[in-house]
Amino acid sequence: MRDAEFFRNWMAAAAAAVEREADRLTELDSPIGDADHGSNLLRGFTAVRTALDAEAPAAPGAVLQLAGRTLISTVGGASGPLYGMLLRRTGKELGEAPEVSDEELREALDQGVGAVAQLGGAAPGDKTMLDALLPGVAALATSYRAAADAAENGALATVPMQARKGRASYLGERSIGHQDPGATSSALLLGALADVAERAEGAR
């Protein structure tokens, strides 16, 4: 079972990963986006870390809902509402239980990713976050590491795709040949989850 601390650790690990990779995310966002993905997410996840430290929610669902709400209000770009929706919907699905099973987390994340798809109106292959999130969450049935790897591969697989959503879509064929920054940050989020899960196993 996973408690609120596990989820706070996940968000802290995600914030650390974003901090580490912010420059790379912004670099990826330069040729096909408006070169602010790294700085936007850094601002958002720094605020998440501050909010979680201040409020220290006692339930997994509450941790993710607070994180999601914070991202929506602080990121300032499209990744704010999209990641905000992912975490808030996942948190809502988890409800108020003080501990949740891996199976419950998997199902809740599935709903969260569905909410992202609905909000953004993107489909697999559109060169978006979904190209990492969908294979990542599908592979959660195997293991957290498998999910992280699948998301990472999903992000790499966006390179030859032509963007059909967001600012990159205005570039048409010129968007081909660049890795999608949103899919890349999604892989970071699932990578952070795998790291935290493995650390928790090691501590047992």
Add this chain to the structure above:
Amino acid sequence: MTGGHGDGGTQPALVGVVLVSHSGPVAESVAELARGLAAGGPVAPVAAAGGTSAGGLGTSAERIMAAAREVDRGAGVALLADLGSSVLTVKTLLLEDELPPESRLVDAPFVEGAVAAVVAASAGAPLAQVAEAAAEAYAYRKV
């Protein structure tokens, strides 16, 4: 600006309009344009919610929520958005019930839709008709 519902008691409540742009100056200018073209009688409340809280390009959920509260007279709020995160943030706030009751994202071109929405709202049209007037701006072909 005085807020609250039903002040005066005799005047019908007007639909409020919120203009959400990636850019603060764009939102402000389009609001000014729409107010100017709707003038001639009472003008419906219009608020601009452009740019990030820090004044950069992007979207601020806080600004949108504050703007919607500011223009809410109890007859509903029509929100128009321009690009990317503007649209997604409004949709998210609607899904999460963070906006006044009877708030609606209007599917319309930003500038033309804003003028149509403010003119219709100022004439006392209900929310559905304000949304319709704004959406009709899509049908106007320029060539």
